[in-house]
Amino acid sequence: MKRNIYLDHAATTYMKKEVLEAMMPYLTQNYGNPSSVHSFGREARKAIDKAREQTAKALKARFDEIFFTGGGTESDNWAIKGVALANQNKGKHIITSAIEHHAVLYTCEFLEKNGFEVTYLPVDSYGMVDPQDVEKAIRPDTILVSIMFANNEIGTIQPIKEIGAITKEKGVYFHTDAVQAVGHVDIDVNDMNIDLLSLSAHKFYGPKGVGALYVRKGTKITPLLHGGAQERNRRAGTENIPGIIGLGKAIELAYENMEENNKHLIRLRDKLINGIMDRIDDVRLNGHPTLRLPGNVNMSFEYIEGESLLLSLDLKGIAASSGSACTSGSLDPSHVLLAIGLSHEIAHGSLRMTLGDENTDEEIDYVLEVLPQIVQRLREMSPLFIQEKGGCQYV
């Protein structure tokens, strides 16, 4: 039987039926432009307002603090460039971490080329940022701290509330890329003192190409896109109405069922992690054992390379991803795996499996049956395996 097991939900999720149903009318009959005065426009306006309410409720934010965007990357770019430009009179220093998504890291690098200074905080072996490091790095000219809520590769959840308490006391804006966390972690932007938060619908069973940026009222930020007066003059461009409605519905569903979903995910996650540990030698779990996303499994298998692992799994009908260089088109393995202290060799042999709410025990059993055979086959081909095992002469 040809299997089709999807274990790459951190890359993207399928879209839930209820989400599609909510979107459908706005793809066909209710096609008005919310900026229009007539009834078609008013219908669309009402629908966006509802999605904004749903999103605000999920983050415990205010209705007028939610701005819809074209996705997580746009939200990250806008938050960082927008705060940098609007506050450069106060200072030009930004603090972030070494394990951010490239949407944050490359935006920071862009700003560095344009006169800003960026501090990249290290992380510990679990991928955790130390809030004290944040405090120590803040200078009089620091304008923004941007630390991700949860890491996309290794799933580690950061001490966001502790960092928020520090940035609030120091009077520095705090942005968090919560693309992987939204829908899986309780978020309260006020309790956590978050000033800006990025999210993306297709990570929680919504449509692709739509996201949002939460911006605390009173935050000084310049727009990224200039043009029409949409999103209260903050984000020009005719709104992606069906997408926004899908986002609203998806985030509502995610938080309604979060506890139950997380219980299911954590059980399967730990079954997969423990099952691999029991069946395969010379393997390590990357990321924190408990302070990690409910659906994230990231492991390194010594002596083998990630892409050949992915190909072999794919042939068995299992879809996963890897931090290996060969899967990214560059020669270096994942910056996240190197930042938590893995050697290049071990980082090359990493495998990420991210679970979703439709994965079953039976699927995990199948992975646990197939994976040890694949690892064994690749190890038998590997010159590193024999040498290490035989304690041999290779230098």
Place this chain on the structure above:
Amino acid sequence: MYSEKVMDHFMNPRNVGEIENPDGVGEVGNAKCGDIMRISLKVENDVIVDVKFKTFGCGAAIATSSMATELVKGKTIDEALTITNKAVADALDGLPPVKMHCSVLAEEAIRKAIEDYKEKQKNKVGV
């Protein structure tokens, strides 16, 4: 992204292993870059009568190692030295551009194993 031939050589690699008491061994690449190939040869009367490989690397690295061993098996040393990385890639019906370096490694591994063989021959003659 890979041709059927690449996938075939990845899933059913030819000549995996190591020759005992080989006449020549070539190892190239390093684990840091995620690629190591080791090729060992058995040579009789200047003909490569047996060849085996071990590879740590991606699908293309394994497939090019496998194909390279197929191409040199039964060839004379001089014939084997004319096999280029392009010939290895072509024999696999091509490789994605980012994977061409794997075929270069395969060519280098073969050359290095032959050099090692020649070196050993010289020493034998010397003794």
